[in-house]
Amino acid sequence: MRRYRVSADIGGTFTDFVFYDSVTGQYKAGKTLSTPKNLSDAIIKGITEELGDCANIDFFVHGTTAGLNAFLERRGAKVALITTKGFKDVYEIGRGNRPEMYNMYYRKPKPLVERKNVFEVMERVLFDGTVETPLDRSSVVQVAEEIKKGSFDSVAVILINAYKNPIHEIEIKEILQEIIPGTPISLSHKVAREWREYERTSTVVLNAYIAPIVQKYLDDLEKRMQEKGFKESVYIMQSGGGVITSVIAKDCPIQTLLSGPVGGAIGLNALCEMLGYKNLIGVDMGGTSYDVSIVVDGRPDVSTETNLEGFPILTPMVNIYTIGAGGGSIAWVEGGGMRVGPISAGADPGPACYGNGGQEPTITDANVVLGRIDPEGFLGGNMVLDKEAARKAVKRLADKLNLSIEEAAEGICNIADAKMADAIRQITVRKGIDPRQFILVAYGGAGPLHACLTAEELGITTILVPEMPGTFSAWGMHQSDIRQDAVRTFTNIIDNISEQSIIDVFAEMKEEVSAILLQQNISDEQTEYRMSADLRYLGQDHTLNVSFNDGKISADSLKKLRKAFDEFHESVYGHSSPDDPVEIVNVRLTGLGKLQRAPKEKVTTFVNTVPQPIKINKVIFYGKEFDTNFYDRSYLKPGQKFMGPAIIEELTSTTVVPPNYEINVDCFNNLLIKKIQ
Numbered sequence: 001m002r003r004y005r006v007s008a009d010i011g012g013t014f015t016d017f018v019f020y021d022s023v024t025g026q027y028k029a030g031k032t033l034s035t036p037k038n039l040s041d042a043i044i045k046g047i048t049e050e051l052g053d054c055a056n057i058d059f060f061v062h063g064t065t066a067g068l069n070a071f072l073e074r075r076g077a078k079v080a081l082i083t084t085k086g087f088k089d090v091y092e093i094g095r096g097n098r099p100e101m102y103n104m105y106y107r108k109p110k111p112l113v114e115r116k117n118v119f120e121v122m123e124r125v126l127f128d129g130t131v132e133t134p135l136d137r138s139s140v141v142q143v144a145e146e147i148k149k150g151s152f153d154s155v156a157v158i159l160i161n162a163y164k165n166p167i168h169e170i171e172i173k174e175i176l177q178e179i180i181p182g183t184p185i186s187l188s189h190k191v192a193r194e195w196r197e198y199e200r201t202s203t204v205v206l207n208a209y210i211a212p213i214v215q216k217y218l219d220d221l222e223k224r225m226q227e228k229g230f231k232e233s234v235y236i237m238q239s240g241g242g243v244i245t246s247v248i249a250k251d252c253p254i255q256t257l258l259s260g261p262v263g264g265a266i267g268l269n270a271l272c273e274m275l276g277y278k279n280l281i282g283v284d285m286g287g288t289s290y291d292v293s294i295v296v297d298g299r300p301d302v303s304t305e306t307n308l309e310g311f312p313i314l315t316p317m318v319n320i321y322t323i324g325a326g327g328g329s330i331a332w333v334e335g336g337g338m339r340v341g342p343i344s345a346g347a348d349p350g351p352a353c354y355g356n357g358g359q360e361p362t363i364t365d366a367n368v369v370l371g372r373i374d375p376e377g378f379l380g381g382n383m384v385l386d387k388e389a390a391r392k393a394v395k396r397l398a399d400k401l402n403l404s405i406e407e408a409a410e411g412i413c414n415i416a417d418a419k420m421a422d423a424i425r426q427i428t429v430r431k432g433i434d435p436r437q438f439i440l441v442a443y444g445g446a447g448p449l450h451a452c453l454t455a456e457e458l459g460i461t462t463i464l465v466p467e468m469p470g471t472f473s474a475w476g477m478h479q480s481d482i483r484q485d486a487v488r489t490f491t492n493i494i495d496n497i498s499e500q501s502i503i504d505v506f507a508e509m510k511e512e513v514s515a516i517l518l519q520q521n522i523s524d525e526q527t528e529y530r531m532s533a534d535l536r537y538l539g540q541d542h543t544l545n546v547s548f549n550d551g552k553i554s555a556d557s558l559k560k561l562r563k564a565f566d567e568f569h570e571s572v573y574g575h576s577s578p579d580d581p582v583e584i585v586n587v588r589l590t591g592l593g594k595l596q597r598a599p600k601e602k603v604t605t606f607v608n609t610v611p612q613p614i615k616i617n618k619v620i621f622y623g624k625e626f627d628t629n630f631y632d633r634s635y636l637k638p639g640q641k642f643m644g645p646a647i648i649e650e651l652t653s654t655t656v657v658p659p660n661y662e663i664n665v666d667c668f669n670n671l672l673i674k675k676i677q
Contacts (some may be wrong), residue, residue, distance in 0.1 A: 002232075004051060005598055007477035008043050008062035009263055010034055011286040014445060015042035016471040016652070019050055020478060020598040022058070027598070029471040029652050031379065031445075036346075039066055040221040048228065055229025059596075061477045063237040063260040066217040067210035067253050071308070076209035077153035077184075081113045082143060082172060083201070084160040085120040091201045092118075099310070109310035112209045117150070119143040121159075121172065129165035140172050144179040155180070156208035158188040158201045163489055166193075184211040191252060192314040194586050195489040199305070199312040206311060207254040214253035218246045233520075235482075237262050240316030241269075241300055242483020242592065245520045254315055257308070260473070265293040265300045265318045267476025268441060271466065272298045274600065274668060280464075281424060281438045283454070284473060285447040287364075288344040290325040292423050293318060294438070301427075304487075304534065304545055304588065316485050316590075321427045325419050327351065327364040327446035331412045333400050338408075340415045352393035353385040361397045365390035366412035367449055369405060371619040372656045374630060377649040406620055417450055421457035432572060439464050443472030448648075448655035452673060465671040467600075470652025481528075482520050482593035484513045487586050493538065494562050494582045503553050505587055506531060513591035522593030534586040535565045537577055543585050544568050603667045606639025613646075621645060621658045633671075640665045644673075 005020040017030035030050050035041035043062065047054060054060075070076045081091065092115050100106040121143055122136035147155060155176060162169045166189035173185050186208040192200045222234055234246040237259035249256050261284055268282045278298050284291040294301050301319040305312065324342020328351055331340045340363065345351055349358035353368045353375070367373045368390040375385035391405055398408035428435040436459045442451030448465045455463050466472050486509035490502065514524055531551065534543035546565045550557050562582055570576040613629035620626075626645045633650035641664050644657035648671065657663055657673055664672040 002058035003056045005059040005478060006047065006051075006057050007060075007263070007474040008046065009471070009474040009477070010039050010042065010063065010065050010260060011288065014287060014470075015039075015046055016474045017046045017050065018468065018471050018474040018478060022598070025599075025601060027468065027475065027600070029468040029474075031470065031652060036069075038220075039064065039217065040224055043221065044224050044228070047225075053228040054225045055231075057230055057232070059232065059235070060225070060230065061235035061237065061243050061480065063263050063473065063477065064214070064217065064256055065260045067214045067257050068260070070210050070213040071206065071257070075213075076112065077212045078151070079113045079117065079205060079208045080147045080150065080152040080155045081118045081201075081205060081208075082121060082140075082155065082157045082159075083118065084124060085122050085139075087160055087197070088118050088120050089115070090197050091205065094198050094202075112205050112311075113156070117152070119146065123159060123168045125159065125161040125165050125168065127161055127164065129161070131165065131167070135168040135171050137171070137175065140175045141179065144176050147176075147183075148180050152180075152183070153212045154184045154186070154208040156186045156188075156201075156204045158197075158204050160197065162187075162189050163193045163195060163200065184208065184215060186211060191254060192487075193489075194314060194487050195491075196314075199314050202312050203254065203314045206257075206308075206313060207252060210253050210257070211250075214256065215250045218250055222246060237266075237477055237480065238483060239318065240302055240483060240485060241266050241318050241480065243477070243480045243595070244482060244484070248516065248520065254313065257313070257315075258317055258320060261291040261293070261320050261322070262318050263473035263476035263480075264291065264443060265295070265320065265476070266480050267443070267466070267472050268293065268295045269298070269300050270476060270479035271441065271464075271670075275666075275670075277439060279438045280441050281428065281435060281460075282441045282443065283420065283424070283447050283451065284444040285420070285442075285450065286326050286444045287328040287350075287446070288324070288326040288346060290323050290420055290423060291444075292321045292427050294427055294433070296433070304586075319427060321423050323419060323423045325363070325416050325423075327362065327367075327449075329363050329416065330360040331362065331366070331394075331397055331408075331415075332360070333397065336401075338397070338401060338411055338415060340412055340419065351390070353387065353390035354383075355386040355389060358389075359393060359396075361390075361393040361408075361412065363412060363416050363446070365393050366409040367656075369394050369409035370413065371617055371628070372449060372647065373654055374615075374617065374647070374649065377630065377654070379651060382651070407623075410620060410623065413450070413453070417453045417457060420450060420454045424454070424458060432574070435460055441466065442655075443469040443653075445470040445653050448653050450656070452644075452656065452658055452661060452675075456675075461675045461677070463673040465648075465653075465655050465673065467669040468650075468652050469655070470650075478598045481595050482517060482522055484516045484591045484593075486513050486589045486591075490533075490584055490587045492584050494535070494558060494584055497558065497584065499553055499555060499558070502584075502587065506553065506589055509587075509589040510591075513589055517591055517593045520593065526594050528592045528594065530590040530592070532588045532590075533561060533584050534588070535561070535582055535584055537569075538581040538583050544572065545588070600668055603638040603669070606667075607637035608639055610642055611636055611640050617647075619645060619647065626659060636665050636669075636671075638665050638667050638669060
């Protein structure tokens with residue numbers, strides 16, 4: 001039996017690794033600089049540096065940014081869009097609403113497919129799935145020949161009402177595969193089987209847009225790992241949480257769009273199970289971005305629809321709010337005031353203190369100037385920073401604002417802390433959630449640097465820094481299950497629903513989900529199924545997703561579903577209408593295929609002594625210098641308590657604790673930091 005389980009999380013600056021040794025039962029973290037030109041280079045480098053090759057790896061999972069980067073940089077595939085005759089302009093027109101009502105300069109995002117690349121075929125399926133006009137195969141052949149001549153990289157097929165009856169989409173795929181073999185084909189009923197033509201079209205076009213890039217990347221990664229002895233399937237994190245095999249990811253790459261940050265959200269869920277917490281806010285600060293996610297009542301906050309740069313996407317995604325505020329975010333002056341981010345120095349050249357030629361002051365440089373990062377203790381002492389270069393970079397900014405170097409450095413950090421606090425408000429306060437009732441979990445390479453001061457902005461008094469925080473997202477991937485989702489549009493008044501009709505729909509979805517899980521070697525006995533429905537009051541436009549908590553369909557469960565919807569509506573919007581009719585719009589089924597997890601050992605022996613610092617340095621907090629103890633986290637033991645100000649160094653991150661905080665090391669080696677009132 002092979003020995004190691006490995007996860008890799010590709011960030012804008014670093015690629016993080018977590019290695020689990022099944023023989024010793026120990027986790028080990030690793031980091032290497034990301035390689036934007038070929039993301040797999042960093043993965044191969046990180047694995048070979050630690051293990052030599054891939055022959056001893058039993059399980060490998062990673063979060064990829066290949067598809068997201070292709071979309072954000074608009075370097076995706078040349079896509080041909082096939083739709084029903086008469087519906088050519090659905091994608092171009094979109095919706096008539098104006099998302100930014102008072103923005104005089106608002107413009108709709110430029111479509112990913114030009115109008116000239118939209119092709120029509122003769123067919124028509126009605127709203128109930130009845131075929132009114134059979135598919136004209138000759139029109140499909142003609143379109144396929146045009147696509148062949150046009151040298152398109154990918155094809156998206158979206159027929160009207162195909163979510164009810166996909167027979168014509170299936171026929172079109174068969175014809176296309178004969179005429180343009182090898183070209184990726186995205187079918188709407190496979191990618192987003194629910195109503196609303198524009199949203200469905202947008203989702204499938206985006207899937208087709210990134211498909212060739214993701215397929216090429218995964219093919220290359222698999223080949224390189226196999227050459228180094230890897231014999232198992234490559235698993236990919238998906239945006240809704242859970243993992244899928246690379247085979248499924250190539251077929252539906254949109255499921256991987258936000259796979260990078262999702263590992264952290266799954267890690268939060270694992271912390272809830274380990275520690276008994278219900279409500280956590282997770283903040284993942286890397287070199288480029290700051291990602292916020294939450295766990296409410298022990299479950300990650302997952303949305304069935306999202307919007308990415310103006311494009312609606314109908315696929316389950318963990319709700320993650322992202323801003324451009326990472327360790328590499330550049331500080332600059334505009335209109336006489338200081339700004340921080342979203343532009344980042346990235347991995348190359350990186351912050352000025354990296355010594356790679358960077359000249360602009362970054363958040364990392366500011367922390368070095370303030371003494372919060374010890375140049376000789378960065379990355380566990382494996383990378384020595386250039387403090388003088390950091391001071392020179394910050395001085396150039398300070399001179400423009402008539403500030404001292406230290407004042408400018410603290411200003412950079414204060415602005416970053418305020419932006420981060422506002423990002424947390426976007427995913428909590430805007431939804432009626434009080435962040436003061438949550439524990440803030442800080443991870444990522446720079447997350448623990450700013451956690452306490454960001455928490456102060458929000459009135460949060462408890463902060464948790466997990467073990468190996470810099471690679472926490474990669475650790476979270478070890479706690480994932482295989483996940484497969486299915487959806488059907490099922491528009492009915494809840495009080496008028498036939499129990500058997502909804503049972504039949506769920507049975508159809510279960511057959512679909514179990515078949516895909518079986519492709520990934522997951523049997524029905526290994527699968528947990530979760531049922532939910534999108535509900536709204538009759539006459540409303542938007543829906544709320546509510547779970548069937550008892551896991552079965554009956555008259556009683558439908559009544560409980562209705563009651564749960566009223567309560568959920570009250571909590572989200574501040575009001576409900578228990579006497580008004582409620583409509584089911586979509587029903588959803590999630591299949592979770594249980595994978596073997598690498599357990600984290602709980603320590604039962606505690607140490608009551610006060611830890612000894614490895615050094616004492618001057619560090620600036622609140623505009624003053626404090627004598628601050630520096631600790632090596634590897635020497636800290638469960639049960640130990642000590643006070644701030646303190647700096648805790650380790651391989652993957654640095655934790656900054658201001659004065660008037662108490663630090664406790666818990667039974668899983670997490671740091672529990674509490675503000676002294």
